[in-house]
Amino acid sequence: MNPSTFLSILFTLSMFFIYHASLTTSTINFKSYQVVCIEYGTQVSHDIKGCLKTLESDPRIPEAKTYDALSIFIIDQAVKNSTLSQNFLKNLMKTDPSPAIKQCANEDYDGIIKAFKNALAYVIHNPQTAINYLRKDLTNVVGKCLGALKDDPKPYFEVNVLISNVYFYQAVAEVSLNHLIGQ
């Protein structure tokens, strides 16, 4: 059984216990990233298993003991992931230089990467500012790319997948950063 499957089962069991015995995730000794994925799974999307698997691709993440470190590693992964997406779009642009692809590949992905980097810079000293970068700046640039895609008569399924990756990191990073606020 792989660790993610195991955790899904553990999660289901823990939900049972939470329901029946009013335990909370902090009572059971989950690792920080597991807590974040469980919260993401209950608040944002149901894909706890996908969240765990994606985050585990950085070996530092399962070892992260604090939410400071975890938030940094998550946003760092978001920067790398978005950079790869931008490279993909820049390549696509060579064969398909439509206005939408140009807009997303250049300006908008520059903005997405910048928003994640700005958030990264504020994790330690001002996590609320980091959240604001994720909420406002990121949502704003993602909206521009999605708007350009909508105006294009061609369907760009793969670009929508890349944008859904941005949404994943935006949500997971915010869940992690929330642990740093008001403590």
Ligand SMILES: *[C@@H]1O[C@H](CO)[C@@H](O)[C@H](O)[C@H]1NC(C)=O
């Ligand atoms: C980017 O992140 C998503 C998870 O949201 C993952 O499925 C995908 O494989 C990542 N892409 C790269 C190129 O690492």
